[in-house]
Amino acid sequence: MRAGGRALAATLALSLGCAARTLPGDLRPGPFRFPADIFAFANETVWEYGLDPATDLRSWRRREPRPPFSLRCGTMARAARQFYAGARFDPSPSPTDASTYERLVREVLRSDPRRPSGKRVVIPGYPDLQSFSAAHEALLKAALAGPWQSYLQRGNWRMIFPFTARHQRRLARRLLASLARSWPPIVHVLRYPELTINHLVLVFDAEETPAEIRFLTYDPNDAAHPVVLTFDRAADSFSYAPTPYFPGGPVKAYEVYDGLLY
Structure with missing residues (x-):
């Protein structure tokens, strides 16, 4: 293949998502751990679901009032991978202040969600995302984008x-x-x-x-x-x-x- 053709093929592979996501061994985060690498809270559905045991039919009705944290499945899946790839939790120091955590969370969420990060943001005071999000639920919910990120994916x-x-x-x-x-x-x-x-x-x-x-x-x-x-x-x-x-x-x-x- 000519040099121009090789360059075009490489560009297409990257744009279509066919390029391998790889990092040097010392930067790879290792296997994704459940539940350590997930959020401690859930995306709330805007509907309540039920199942009639007699007919086996499913029913649903709108939640009232509407849950304040909902329609964020895409946002949360994306953010979980950003923390997995772009953050390193260090439980040895004592927890720090909220403003520092806000800055660190923003830095993680600014990373490219489509490929591994070349650096890891160190988050002190907690061993993993599960414990960090349990302690700072309000902070993380405020940082995670609204439903538009799922709608406009x-x-x-x-x-x-x-x-x-x-x-x-x-x-x-x-x-x-x-x-x-x-x-x-x-x-x-x-x-x-x-x-x-x-x-x-x-x-x-x-x-x-x-x-x-x-x-x-x-x-x-x-x-x-x-x-x-x-x-x-x-x-x-x-x-x-x-x-x-x-x-x-x-x-x-x-x-x-x-x-x-x-």
């Missing part, structure tokens, strides 16, 4: 186009490859044009069998336990486990916060 255009079996199969392979590099991918799961689920989660581990791949995800709506996104190898399709807001079942999926287009 640049990859939202993808949901209106078809999802082929080949696309879903390739995505499963990409997710495994990212995890092998200690880079937890962020995935948009949806059933568009249905609105039963339209959600962003962070994939942090995978369990493989001959029949399926069980991707373990951090679901910002549920900080209590991982939620499983399953890839069926025979059907080349994904399904999402039941949650309080989704009855479970088939979904489409694609990676976001990955390259210029997503």
Whole structure:
């Protein structure tokens, strides 16, 4: 390939999110740890969900008053990865003052969410994001952007186009490859044009069998336990486990916060 062609190919690979996210060994944060590397609080849903045991039908109604911290699944998944890649928690010093923490949090959230950070912001007084966010919930909620960051996520255009079996199969392979590099991918799961689920989660581990791949995800709506996104190898399709807001079942999926287009 000519030099100009190689340069163009490299540019396209970066813009489409195909370039490997790698760091020198001494800067790699290691495997994503659940629950240590997640927020202690959850994104609150604007709907209350119920299940009629007699009919097995799901119902919902709008929460009144509306939760003050809601519609931030994308914001929280993105921020969890920014803290994972761009922060280092040091529990040995005593906790510092709120203004210092505000400055450090802003510095972490200004980092590029689409690739590993070349430096780590040191956050003193706590061993991990879980304990830090439990102690400073109000500070972190104020720092996390409003719903606009999820609404205007640049990859939202993808949901209106078809999802082929080949696309879903390739995505499963990409997710495994990212995890092998200690880079937890962020995935948009949806059933568009249905609105039963339209959600962003962070994939942090995978369990493989001959029949399926069980991707373990951090679901910002549920900080209590991982939620499983399953890839069926025979059907080349994904399904999402039941949650309080989704009855479970088939979904489409694609990676976001990955390259210029997503």
